[in-house]
Amino acid sequence: MKRPGYWRREALDGYLFILPWLIGLVVFTLGPIIASMVISLHRWPLLKEPSFVGLQNYIKLIHDPLFHQSLKVTFIYAFVSVPLNLSVALGLALLLNQQVKGLSIFRTVFYLPSILPMVAVSVVWMWLYNPKFGLINYLLRKIVGLFGVEFQGLEWLTSPRWALPALILMNVWGVGGSMLILLAGLQNIPRTYYDAAAVDGANAWQKFVKITLPMLSPTLFFLLVVGLIGAMQVFTQSYIMTGGGPLNATLFTVLLLYNHGFRWFNMGYASAIAWVLSVIIMILTAIMLYTSKKWVYYEARR
Amino acid sequence: MMLIVAAGGFFYVWYVNHEDDNAIVIRYMTWDSARGLEPERRIIERFEQQHPNIKISLEPCPQGYEDRVIVSLAGGKPPDVFLWWNYPRLMELGALEDLKPYLDSDTTISLEDFYPNLVKDIIYKGKVCGLLKDFTPAVLYYNKDLFDAAGIPYPDSDWTWDEFRDIAIQLTHGDTYGFLVDARDIYTLEMWVWSNGGDLMSPDGDTATGYLDSKATIEAIKFYTELYTKYRVSPGLAERASMGGGVNMFITGKLAMFVSGRWPLLQLKRIKGLRFGTVLPPHPKGKQLVTIIYQSAQVMAKESRHKKEAWEFLKAMTDTAAHRIRGEMGWAIPAYPEVVKRLGFDKDPIERPFIQAVKYATKKPIALRTVRWPEIERKIAYGMERIMLLNEDVEKVLKEVAYKIDHGLE
Numbered sequence: 001m002k003r004p005g006y007w008r009r010e011a012l013d014g015y016l017f018i019l020p021w022l023i024g025l026v027v028f029t030l031g032p033i034i035a036s037m038v039i040s041l042h043r044w045p046l047l048k049e050p051s052f053v054g055l056q057n058y059i060k061l062i063h064d065p066l067f068h069q070s071l072k073v074t075f076i077y078a079f080v081s082v083p084l085n086l087s088v089a090l091g092l093a094l095l096l097n098q099q100v101k102g103l104s105i106f107r108t109v110f111y112l113p114s115i116l117p118m119v120a121v122s123v124v125w126m127w128l129y130n131p132k133f134g135l136i137n138y139l140l141r142k143i144v145g146l147f148g149v150e151f152q153g154l155e156w157l158t159s160p161r162w163a164l165p166a167l168i169l170m171n172v173w174g175v176g177g178s179m180l181i182l183l184a185g186l187q188n189i190p191r192t193y194y195d196a197a198a199v200d201g202a203n204a205w206q207k208f209v210k211i212t213l214p215m216l217s218p219t220l221f222f223l224l225v226v227g228l229i230g231a232m233q234v235f236t237q238s239y240i241m242t243g244g245g246p247l248n249a250t251l252f253t254v255l256l257l258y259n260h261g262f263r264w265f266n267m268g269y270a271s272a273i274a275w276v277l278s279v280i281i282m283i284l285t286a287i288m289l290y291t292s293k294k295w296v297y298y299e300a301r302r
Numbered sequence: 303m304m305l306i307v308a309a310g311g312f313f314y315v316w317y318v319n320h321e322d323d324n325a326i327v328i329r330y331m332t333w334d335s336a337r338g339l340e341p342e343r344r345i346i347e348r349f350e351q352q353h354p355n356i357k358i359s360l361e362p363c364p365q366g367y368e369d370r371v372i373v374s375l376a377g378g379k380p381p382d383v384f385l386w387w388n389y390p391r392l393m394e395l396g397a398l399e400d401l402k403p404y405l406d407s408d409t410t411i412s413l414e415d416f417y418p419n420l421v422k423d424i425i426y427k428g429k430v431c432g433l434l435k436d437f438t439p440a441v442l443y444y445n446k447d448l449f450d451a452a453g454i455p456y457p458d459s460d461w462t463w464d465e466f467r468d469i470a471i472q473l474t475h476g477d478t479y480g481f482l483v484d485a486r487d488i489y490t491l492e493m494w495v496w497s498n499g500g501d502l503m504s505p506d507g508d509t510a511t512g513y514l515d516s517k518a519t520i521e522a523i524k525f526y527t528e529l530y531t532k533y534r535v536s537p538g539l540a541e542r543a544s545m546g547g548g549v550n551m552f553i554t555g556k557l558a559m560f561v562s563g564r565w566p567l568l569q570l571k572r573i574k575g576l577r578f579g580t581v582l583p584p585h586p587k588g589k590q591l592v593t594i595i596y597q598s599a600q601v602m603a604k605e606s607r608h609k610k611e612a613w614e615f616l617k618a619m620t621d622t623a624a625h626r627i628r629g630e631m632g633w634a635i636p637a638y639p640e641v642v643k644r645l646g647f648d649k650d651p652i653e654r655p656f657i658q659a660v661k662y663a664t665k666k667p668i669a670l671r672t673v674r675w676p677e678i679e680r681k682i683a684y685g686m687e688r689i690m691l692l693n694e695d696v697e698k699v700l701k702e703v704a705y706k707i708d709h710g711l712e
Contacts, residue, residue, distance in 0.1 A: 045395060046372060047372075047376055047392070047395035047396065047397050064712060065711075065712045066712045130543065131543065132540075132541065132545065155538075156540075157543065158538070158539035158543055159539075159691070247684070247692070248684070262369050263676055264677060265372075265391075
């Protein structure tokens, strides 16, 4: 039986309930997105009236060596840091899944760093990376010293060669979030699969490759997509720790965007960078979604 | 719900009227914090007592100061008066009030009473951007104990680059360094270049070719960077970072000399057992020393709605009485020769070089010549990193950087 009046009322109530969120979306997300699109077509030195320049900002971007450098740095960061983080998170999750004693303590300990604000983490790591008194170089010296070799340690944040690896390594510290999600994923895999495999004589490695990985693939996929999107937008570490240097070795795209917008007053150009970066992220995500059909296994879809 | 909104509305209307009836509020934003705010508070108190109809809303913002000011300017709600230092940018963007007409029609304050070398820095294209709040020239700090241990007499204010380099070499041994080369500080680098008769940019700040790549500039930058790349009298970036920066190295006796403004002075004075002196920086043989000054001024926003009151406040923050308060509290050198004399700054052995340095600050820093400073600074700093970290040829790098600056290339 149809009661159009009731349904309309029902729909109206529904919209009323989501209204606060809807207003938030329009005012704080959708509005700025559209605005930045419009701004990217203008030359806008922030305190003066914007003037329309068409696609000039985008054309300039194509030939901008600083932008190229920033893309290179960002891509290296994303493509090394995301797989590295996922592997470490998976390793930790597997370890924690072994019914260890004090699981909740370990879980808390490993998760803790990921709730700390990035600024605080950056400051702490600046000390850890201190070439002379930092804990990391101290350990390196001790380890290399075992082989009887004199070693000064690395100039982590102050050499163009090691600054980016330093930021990538530091990011591993914050894998707690991914680890927790993977751990939940692991605990969702029915024990019966492993029992059946054991009966058939499968060894640990076979179980891992044939059961754990496929069953975990949706979780891994989710983390991969989210991780890559996050990594492409990395900013805080280099803003706090290196300022993009030395020799632009840690000039992430978002840092360049920030510099253009707020340091050098090129709001239009900064918006263009934001849009190019978004398109790149969208393409990457689309590629992953497309290829996911080949390796992500959903139980429901047989 | 409606009631609350209505009540809020009435309250707002009442508040706005109330505000107009009684006192005009002047918003003042500053990057000063903690101890630096003490003299400011006293000056403001004094002002409010003399002007019962004006209330000052003090807005200290030590973190992210420039961003805050820019955003508030762009949003059309800037503070009426605020502290600033690189005026051309904001002046060109039409954000600052030109104070010249005010000065012309007000006889209670005159630019002629300030040090002339300071006044030239707050004038941009004939406009007066602000009134001086404080300033400091860069001088050379030296650790007396390290000089004594090496048996080297303390430098006097007339010494040459060669003498300076020899001393730096003698003071360098083990993990103790003679001098700190801060190649990424382009503002201070200007001092070395000017003293050799060179410049980084043309006087109007528009052209780099013929200045940044001139013989005198190349020679100066070579001298300065070779202190690190060739003579190794300076710690590298890593070592400096690991020792907690130049000032900390100086305090712990790992660094014998460094060039800086007055900022570390109060901290250094408080450290027991640290014997140090200050002296004018060296100059090339047969050439005239040119020093550099860092200054900041209180400026008025063009969008201020109470310009008359803002001007009164601006004057109170920068007149001789205000400078005297800051000077008495040891916070800054007064910008008036008269107050300097009265407080005896020119008699104090540590303060004297700062006062002496003012008269050699004959050149205008590039940051105050042109709006393009952030871009110029970044490009030259990148070039300096190439020289310092990659050991590239000074002349080749500077020629390239000059070309890039003049052609707007990265």
